[in-house]
Amino acid sequence: MKVRDTYTCPLELTHDIIRGKWKPIILWQLGKGAASLSALQNDIEGIGQKMLLQHLGELQTFGMVQKELQEGYPLKVEYSLTDKGRRMLSIISAMQEIGIELMKEDGKEEFLKNKGLI
Numbered sequence: 001m002k003v004r005d006t007y008t009c010p011l012e013l014t015h016d017i018i019r020g021k022w023k024p025i026i027l028w029q030l031g032k033g034a035a036s037l038s039a040l041q042n043d044i045e046g047i048g049q050k051m052l053l054q055h056l057g058e059l060q061t062f063g064m065v066q067k068e069l070q071e072g073y074p075l076k077v078e079y080s081l082t083d084k085g086r087r088m089l090s091i092i093s094a095m096q097e098i099g100i101e102l103m104k105e106d107g108k109e110e111f112l113k114n115k116g117l118i
Contacts, residue, residue: 004016014088014091017059017062017064017088018088018091018092020055022044022047022051022052022055023055023058023059024092024095025044025047026040026044026052026055026056026059026065027059027064027065027081027085027088027089027092028089028092028093028096029043029044030065030079030080030081030085031081031086031089031092031093033080034068034078034079034080035078035079035080036076036077036078036079037049037052037053037056037077037079040052040056040079056079059085062084063082063084063085064081064082064084064085064088065079065080065081065082065085066079066080066081066082066085067079068080100112100117100118104118
């Protein structure tokens with residue numbers, strides 16, 4: 001995603017950073033700790049490697065995620081949140097809490113229990 005030159009308000013920029021189906025989920029997963037590409041792909045059901053790499057790259061561009069190369073063989077790459085990413089995680093956490101409340105109201109407690117969210 002290209003960073004725009006103009007915005008009508010700061011919320012628009014924040015929205016651009018986390019826009020889409022996968023970015024909030026990627027940030028949420030990285031909030032649990034650094035992870036390799038394959039670990040992220042395993043933890044995020046339904047995301048393809050190409051899409052995951054694209055979104056990780058965009059999150060890196062916005063300074064939310066950092067990529068660290070570990071020496072050795074085989075080469076190991078880990079992704080983690082930056083300080084900005086950890087600040088953004090507080091927004092994602094609030095969204096998660098609201099989603100849990102809405103799912104409870106909709107009778108989806110069993111799903112939430114199976115996911116370990118309640």
